[in-house]
Amino acid sequence: MIGVRRWRSVAVLGWLGLIVCWIGANVSHRTFRDRRHAGRCLAPLLADYRGRQDVVVLALPRGGVPVAYEVALALGAGLDVLLVRKLGVPGQEELAMGAIASGGAMVVNDRLVRELQIPPEVVEQVVTREQTELVRRAAAYRAGRGQLDVSGRVVVVVDDGIATGASLRAALDALVPLQPKRVVVAVPVAPAGTMTTIDVLADEVVCASTPSSFGSVGGSYDDFTQVSDDEVRRLLAVARP
Template structure:
C-alpha cells in the first residue's frame, strides 16, 4: 500500500469514497483540529457541503505524550483508554492535571478558531467526522460521544488510515466508518504520509475562512442579499 503524499492528497482520495454524501443539504463535515482540518477541507469542497471544526484534545501520558491515555471534547466529554491508564499506572491526580491542562488548550483553540461564531447546526444532520488517522482511537471516540449530544441524524467517521483495533472499537459506535487504508502493521499515522508536518493554527483559520467564503459564494443570491 502506497503512502499518501500529504493531507491534501489524502483528503481528495477520501472524498472519492464519500460521493454518496455529495450535494446534500443535510450533510456537515467536521474536521478535528488540527491535522484533520486540511483533510476535511478537501472533502467538504469535493462534496459541496459545509465545513466546520469540532474540538477534541488527546490526553497524553506524562513523559510519553504521544501515547494517548484518553481524550476530551467539547461538551465536557472525557474518554479514557483504561488499558493504557492501568498499564502506565496513571494516578487520579496525574489524570486530572493533564485533563485540566488540555481543557485550557481546548478553550484557547475554540476561541482562536471560532471567535464568536457558533458551531454550525448538527441536530438532524449527517455528520462526517474527519481526522488524519486513527491510532488508539481515543480522540475520535471522544468526538463521537460529544457529537451524539447534539442529536445528529447519523455519524460517519472518515479517515485516510487507521489501526485495525481502533477501527473495530469505533465501528459499532457510528452509522458508518470509511477508512481508506487499514494496514495489518500500522506503526503510526505519520508513517502513511510522505509529508506529515504539524498543521498550524494559522492554517486551520485560513482553511475555515476559505470554506466559509466558498459556502457564501455558492448560496442562492436571495439568501446572500438577505431576501
C-alpha cells in the same frame, strides 16, 4: 443515531478510490503525499453524500482540517471543527491515556492508567490543561462564530488517520447530545483492528487504506508536517458557508 451501519474500506469497496490517489502521487512506499492529497483520496468514497443540503463535515483539528477541507469541497458541504484533545501520559505525551472533547465528553483508558500507576490527581492535571487548550482553540479557530448546527443533519467526522481511536471516541461521544441524524467517520488510514472498535460507535465508517503493517498514521504520509493554527483558520474561513 439511526441508519444502517456500514464499514467501507478499500478492501470492501474496491480500488477505485485509491486509483485517484496514485495518479500523480510521489514515487514512494507511502500512500499519501500530504493531508490535502489524502482528503482528495478519501472524498470519492463519500460520493453518496455529494450535493446534499443536510451534510456537514466536522474536522478533528489540527491534522484533520486539511483532509476535511478537501472532503467538504468535494461534497459541497459546510466545514467546522470538532474540538478534541489527547490526554498524553506525563513524560510520554505521545502515548494517549485518553481524550477530551468540547462539551466535556471524555474517554480514559483505565487499564493503561492502572498499569502505569498514574495517580488520579495527575490525570486531573492533564485534563485541566487540555480543557484550557480546548477553550483557546475554540476562540482561535472560530473567531467569534458559533459552531455549525448539526441537529438532524448527516455529520461526516474527518481526521488524518486513527491510531488508538481515543480522540475519535471522545469526539463521537461529544456529538451525541447534539442529535445528528447520522454520523459517518471518514479517515484516510487506520489499522483494521481499530476500525472494528470505531464501527460500533458510528452509523458508517469509511477508510481509504487499512495497511496490514500499520506503524503510525504519519507513516502513510510523505509530508506529515504539523498543521498550524493559521492554516486551520484559513481553511475554515474559506470553506465555512
